[in-house]
Amino acid sequence: MMRRALIAAVLLVSAPALAQLVTFPGVGGGGGGVVVSTTGPVNLTGTTAETNLASLRIPANSMGKNGAVEIKALWSYTNSANVKTLQPRFTSTAGATSGGVLWPNAAPTTTASFQMLLILHNNNATNSQTAFANAGGSPFASTASAIATSSLDTTADTFINLNGALALSTETLTLQRATATVFYAP
Amino acid sequence: MRLPVVLAAALALSVAAYGQTVDLSGSASGGGGIVIATAGPVTLTGIVTETNMVSLKIPANTIGKNGLVEVRCLWANTNSANNKTLSIRLSQTSGAVSGQPGFQTVLTTTATAQSLLAIGNSGATNAQLGFANGQLLLTPYGATTAGTVTGTVDTTADAWININGVVAAAGETLTLQHAALVIFPVP
Numbered sequence: 077m078m079r080r081a082l083i084a085a086v087l088l089v090s091a092p093a094l095a096q097l098v099t100f101p102g103v104g105g106g107g108g109g110v111v112v113s114t115t116g117p118v119n120l121t122g123t124t125a126e127t128n129l130a131s132l133r134i135p136a137n138s139m140g141k142n143g144a145v146e147i148k149a150l151w152s153y154t155n156s157a158n159v160k161t162l163q164p165r166f167t168s169t170a171g172a173t174s175g176g177v178l179w180p181n182a183a184p185t186t187t188a189s190f191q192m193l194l195i196l197h198n199n200n201a202t203n204s205q206t207a208f209a210n211a212g213g214s215p216f217a218s219t220a221s222a223i224a225t226s227s228l229d230t231t232a233d234t235f236i237n238l239n240g241a242l243a244l245s246t247e248t249l250t251l252q253r254a255t256a257t258v259f260y261a262p
Numbered sequence: 263m264r265l266p267v268v269l270a271a272a273l274a275l276s277v278a279a280y281g282q283t284v285d286l287s288g289s290a291s292g293g294g295g296i297v298i299a300t301a302g303p304v305t306l307t308g309i310v311t312e313t314n315m316v317s318l319k320i321p322a323n324t325i326g327k328n329g330l331v332e333v334r335c336l337w338a339n340t341n342s343a344n345n346k347t348l349s350i351r352l353s354q355t356s357g358a359v360s361g362q363p364g365f366q367t368v369l370t371t372t373a374t375a376q377s378l379l380a381i382g383n384s385g386a387t388n389a390q391l392g393f394a395n396g397q398l399l400l401t402p403y404g405a406t407t408a409g410t411v412t413g414t415v416d417t418t419a420d421a422w423i424n425i426n427g428v429v430a431a432a433g434e435t436l437t438l439q440h441a442a443l444v445i446f447p448v449p
Contacts, residue, residue: 142299144334144442195376197336197440200302206439208336208376217400218375223338223439259442261299 113255120240120249126163129249131170132236132256139198139230142261147194147236149212149254154247155188161241162249164194164212166205168228170235178207178224189252194236198261203229299442306427307435312349317356318423318443323387325417328448330382333423335441340434341373347428348399348436350379352390352415356422363392363413367399369436378402379423381413383448388416 112132120127134145153160161183167176184190192212199206209224210217228234236256240249298318306313320331331352339346351364365379377399381392394408415421423443427436 142301142440142442143297144299144440195334195336197442199440206336208374210376216376216378216402218337218369218372220341220371220373223336223374259297259299259444261297261301261442 111255111257114251114253117250117252120242120251121247122245124242124245126161126173126239126241128171128173128237128239129251130238130254132238132254133170134230134234134236134256134258136230136232137202138258138260139202140260140262141198141200141202143198144259144261145196145236145256146259147192147196147212147238147254147256149192149194149238150252151190151192151240151250152188152252153184153190153249155186156244156247157185158243158247159183159185160243160247160249162190162192162212163239163241164192165237165239166196166207166226166228167235167237168232170237172235172237173239176226176228176237178205178226179209180211182211182213196236198230199225202231203227205230297442297444300438300440303437303439305435305437306429308432310428310430310432312347312359312426312428314357314359314424314426315438316425316441318425318441319356320417320421320423320443320445322419322421323417324445324447325383325387326447326449327383327385327387330380330446330448331423332444332446333377333379333381333425333441334444335377335425336439337369337375337377338373338437338439339369339375340429340431340436341371342431342434343370344434345370345428345430346434346436347430348375348377349426349428350377350399351424351426352381352392352413353422353424354415354419356424358422358424359426363390363411363415365392365395365399365411367397375400381411383417387418388414390415390417 163181165176193215205226207224209221346369349366384391390413392411
């Protein structure tokens with residue numbers, strides 16, 4: 077009896093509470109129900125300032141409290157020693173070139189193209205987000221960085237702003253295409 | 263709005279090296295039909311054996327003979343030299359901490375991780391194929407010399423994605439911040 081009581085006490089202290097779940101069958105608008113996509117490439121050249129190349133709108137209330145957004149973007153650029161900065165920002169305004177950094181920028185140099193995947197989660201509230209704080213070129217990995225957080229209100233429209241910057245203004249950075257897919261979960 | 267997703271899913275499944283394909287264009291049971299997500303983080307500590315942190319149910323007959331399940335997880339853990347093991351198993355029972363197909367990845371001196379497991383039925387509702395075991399929950403795309411992982415779970419009955427953890431040092435923590443499962447049904 078003592079042993080059982082001891083085991084029960086240990087379990088009580090140390091067993092994790094199982095995570096709460098939401099299930100959302102796809103009938104009439106389930107998983108991957110909202111897709112926002114660019115419609116053709118956009119070039120950046122002639123400036124060294126951070127410039128918005130696409131704003132992908134996440135419609136108000138499309139994520140729910142536990143939904144996720146996946147952003148996939150294909151970039152190309154001048155292959156040179158100069159840095160080309162690819163900077164995603166999650167903000168409440170379209171076209172923002174400051175704030176909203178959940179993911180570190182990617183800064184390719186002597187390569188020609190880059191594909192990124194970014195994942196944004198609501199964390200059991202419509203105004204609480206978490207994301208893996210790695211650049212989008214290595215979305216599945218482990219890192220010493222803490223999880224990135226933000227507190228935007230997704231009951232209003234929010235935006236994934238895909239921005240670029242050139243170290244040398246005569247070079248070119250192209251956002252070939254970008255897609256955001258929203259996976260709703262209440 | 264769903265059409266691009268359906269088309270993308272059908273395309274993704276139809277380009278595999280001259281295999282047989284199915285086209286779900288216009289089907290009401292198309293891609294990404296079911297999402298199951300956790301609702302808040304769960305933390306494991308104090309136990310050094312494999313422990314279930316969440317079970318995500320795959321409802322009976324939702325995958326089909328050739329469908330795919332994707333499981334995405336965001337993790338946080340004590341940054342130390344001690345092993346923190348992520349373990350994901352497809353099982354016939356909820357909460358299983360053993361059995362195949364299972365996939366494990368060990369974390370040590372990092373603080374966060376994001377993982378992806380893709381496992382699909384392969385021509386039958388009780389035949390699964392997944393990318394090889396090892397550290398590949400963190401590198402789900404790429405090449406490996408390891409063989410694929412197979413399973414024989416009957417997906418005409420309810421099946422479960424059991425997301426488990428192990429901490430080698432009982433005083434350390436492993437937190438499942440978020441997990442989402444998406445089923446892409448294919449008959």
